[in-house]
Amino acid sequence: MNEKNLKKKSLEYRKTILEIIFQSGAGHTGGSLSCIDILNVLYNSVMNISPKNFSGLDRDHFIQSKGHSVEALYTVLCDCGFYSKKDLSTLNQFNSHFIGHPTIKVPGIEHNTGALGHGLSVAVGLALSKKIDKKTNKVFTLLGDGELSEGSVWEACTTASKYKLDNLIVIIDRNDLQITGKTEEVNPIEPIDKKFESFGFETILTNGNNISDLLNVFKKIPMKGGKPTVIIAKTTKGSGVSFIENQINWHHKVPSEDEYGRAISELNEKLNSYE
Amino acid sequence: MNKIGKPNLEIFSETLLSEAKKNKDIIVVTSDSRGSGKLVPFGKELPDQIIEVGIAEQNLVGVSAGLAAGGKIVFGVSPASFLTARSLEQIKNDVAYSNCNVTLIGISAGISYGQLGSTHHSIHDFATLRAINNMTIVAPADNFEASEVIKQAVSYNQPLYIRYGKKPMMDIHPAGTKFKIGKSILVKKGEDLTIIATGETLQRAYLAYEILKENNIHCSIISMHTIKPFDKETFLEFSKNSKAILTIEEHSMFGGLGECCANLIAQNKIDTKLKILGIPDEYMINGSQSDVLDYYNMSPQKIVEISKDLLNK
Numbered sequence: 001m002n003e004k005n006l007k008k009k010s011l012e013y014r015k016t017i018l019e020i021i022f023q024s025g026a027g028h029t030g031g032s033l034s035c036i037d038i039l040n041v042l043y044n045s046v047m048n049i050s051p052k053n054f055s056g057l058d059r060d061h062f063i064q065s066k067g068h069s070v071e072a073l074y075t076v077l078c079d080c081g082f083y084s085k086k087d088l089s090t091l092n093q094f095n096s097h098f099i100g101h102p103t104i105k106v107p108g109i110e111h112n113t114g115a116l117g118h119g120l121s122v123a124v125g126l127a128l129s130k131k132i133d134k135k136t137n138k139v140f141t142l143l144g145d146g147e148l149s150e151g152s153v154w155e156a157c158t159t160a161s162k163y164k165l166d167n168l169i170v171i172i173d174r175n176d177l178q179i180t181g182k183t184e185e186v187n188p189i190e191p192i193d194k195k196f197e198s199f200g201f202e203t204i205l206t207n208g209n210n211i212s213d214l215l216n217v218f219k220k221i222p223m224k225g226g227k228p229t230v231i232i233a234k235t236t237k238g239s240g241v242s243f244i245e246n247q248i249n250w251h252h253k254v255p256s257e258d259e260y261g262r263a264i265s266e267l268n269e270k271l272n273s274y275e
Numbered sequence: 276m277n278k279i280g281k282p283n284l285e286i287f288s289e290t291l292l293s294e295a296k297k298n299k300d301i302i303v304v305t306s307d308s309r310g311s312g313k314l315v316p317f318g319k320e321l322p323d324q325i326i327e328v329g330i331a332e333q334n335l336v337g338v339s340a341g342l343a344a345g346g347k348i349v350f351g352v353s354p355a356s357f358l359t360a361r362s363l364e365q366i367k368n369d370v371a372y373s374n375c376n377v378t379l380i381g382i383s384a385g386i387s388y389g390q391l392g393s394t395h396h397s398i399h400d401f402a403t404l405r406a407i408n409n410m411t412i413v414a415p416a417d418n419f420e421a422s423e424v425i426k427q428a429v430s431y432n433q434p435l436y437i438r439y440g441k442k443p444m445m446d447i448h449p450a451g452t453k454f455k456i457g458k459s460i461l462v463k464k465g466e467d468l469t470i471i472a473t474g475e476t477l478q479r480a481y482l483a484y485e486i487l488k489e490n491n492i493h494c495s496i497i498s499m500h501t502i503k504p505f506d507k508e509t510f511l512e513f514s515k516n517s518k519a520i521l522t523i524e525e526h527s528m529f530g531g532l533g534e535c536c537a538n539l540i541a542q543n544k545i546d547t548k549l550k551i552l553g554i555p556d557e558y559m560i561n562g563s564q565s566d567v568l569d570y571y572n573m574s575p576q577k578i579v580e581i582s583k584d585l586l587n588k
Contacts, residue, residue: 057345057346061344061345103372104373104374110344111340111344111369111373112368112369112372112373113368114368115364115368117333118337118364118365118368118369120337121333121334121336121337121338121340121341121365121369122337122338122340122341122344122369122373123341124334124337124338124341125337125338125339125340125341125342125343125344125345126341126342126344126345127341128326128338128341128342128345129341129342129344129345129346129347130345132302132323132345132347133345133346151333152331152333152334152337152365155328155329155331155333155334156334156337156338158328158329158331158334159326159328159329159331159334159338163326
């Protein structure tokens with residue numbers, strides 16, 4: 001998909017994220033908006049995953065370790081044809097499979113996530129299975145920056161490095177905020193790049209809310225044969241809506257009717273500029 | 276007198292090696308547990324089918340789940356104590372709820388580590404794993420059960436936990452016995468009392484049976500190797516037709532075999548007596564596995580006394 005269409009999709013996706021959170025009355029607004037451009041580029045331009053090949057193993061894999069940003073994932077999977085908008089509209093309703101964290105009950109979702117620090121180990125196991133089978137498929141996983149305090153993340157890094165998993169691509173949604181406040185105040189995790197480098201990863205920094213930067217970065221993977229890759233994607237929490245950006249209270253705040261209307265207007269204005 | 280066989284853990288590793296030679300999709304994951312899991316020969320013979328993650332049990336379970344998601348038949352092997360406590364969240368989310376085809380092998384389970392103490396004991400594993408949906412829990416008793424469960428695990432295709440001890444075990448089952456995960460085995464049949472044991476305590480129940488028989492007390496002995504899904508059908512049949520039930524387990528009295536039986540008796544309004552033998556809710560006494568089990572009333576002689584008391588004899 002070309003860059004312009006991807007940019008338009010990102011705006012449409014933001015509208016859907018806000019719509020489903022507003023209508024269902026719950027959701028992780030800030031984190032979903034920060035990672036949506038990454039998911040957009042992955043599903044529409046990088047990964048070989050579709051409703052047609054999903055039940056098989058000869059494809060790429062994606063594990064969203066930061067499970068709480070599930071509204072972004074639901075939105076993209078819906079657009080890719082894994083289920084209908086009508087199915088998605090059941091979000092958070094009694095007996096719906098569309099709940100606040102991903103589960104395998106939802107078509108297109110590979111693994112239950114939500115408890116942080118789990119996804120990387122699972123992605124390592126998947127990447128190992130591809131190496132054992134001598135397949136060239138890649139395994140992508142998206143982690144939050146606050147999630148890097150979980151020790152199990154670093155356990156998984158040692159295995160990724162030991163087994164030279166150059167088919168593993170770890171993406172960090174580096175939006176600098178977590179539920180309590182700034183990551184560097186809650187529990188400092190910098191220097192993230194040096195930490196991953198010392199664990200045997202090839203690291204690259206990019207703007208995780210810039211479609212062309214993301215496209216360029218994903219063209220370069222694997223960065224180096226025999227080494228797992230980490231992409232530290234600098235993002236803005238709440239990206240795309242002026243009054244939600246960089247606001248701690250929007251971690252899982254639900255927009256009021258007025259806020260929802262203003263957000264949609266902002267996004268429509270940006271969309272109109274493409275016409 | 277029945278023959279004393281090998282430690283069940285050795286039987287596990289021999290059986291797994293033999294199965295893995297026939298099926299290259301079988302992958303073993305260890306956490307510096309190759310030696311204690313008796314997997315050194317496996318590592319030498321099938322180096323491409325063993326993944327070593329170092330001392331990182333959470334990662335062991337997550338990596339096992341990922342390998343299973345990638346189509347492998349995975350055996351994650353680690354001391355039962357660490358595997359089922361430290362990695363409990365990974366077992367819950369990554370194996371059970373994500374429905375990954377992983378068999379978790381809890382080595383040196385129960386109080387097999389003896390004097391190494393409470394950090395190394397797993398008297399909580401039945402309780403914690405029973406509360407997780409989509410987990411099967413098996414505690415094999417003798418070499419036969421220890422081997423059969425691995426053969427079945429290869430094609431079981433759903434989350435499974437098996438705990439193994441490390442002492443040589445007496446052969447209990449005669450040739451021709453059938454083993455199926457989820458179906459208990461009737462070892463002896465008698466009308467006075469039913470003794471239900473799980474895992475390595477079956478040997479103690481069996482020795483008690485011999486003494487009771489000499490005393491003209493006839494009991495049934497059931498090997499309840501599968502703790503979940505529980506063989507309700509057999510249990511209900513025997514509990515309705517026995518004067519008393521005695522359960523024996525190398526586990527806390529909370530949340531294991533005994534409580535499972537108590538629950539079924541209460542829910543089904545069965546009029547029988549029940550006595551649960553296990554580790555009480557106290558800081559467990561230190562000692563060898565055998566001495567500790569004896570101390571907590573699980574010696575064959577004590578089982579005989581308790582049985583007589585239950586029958587007012």
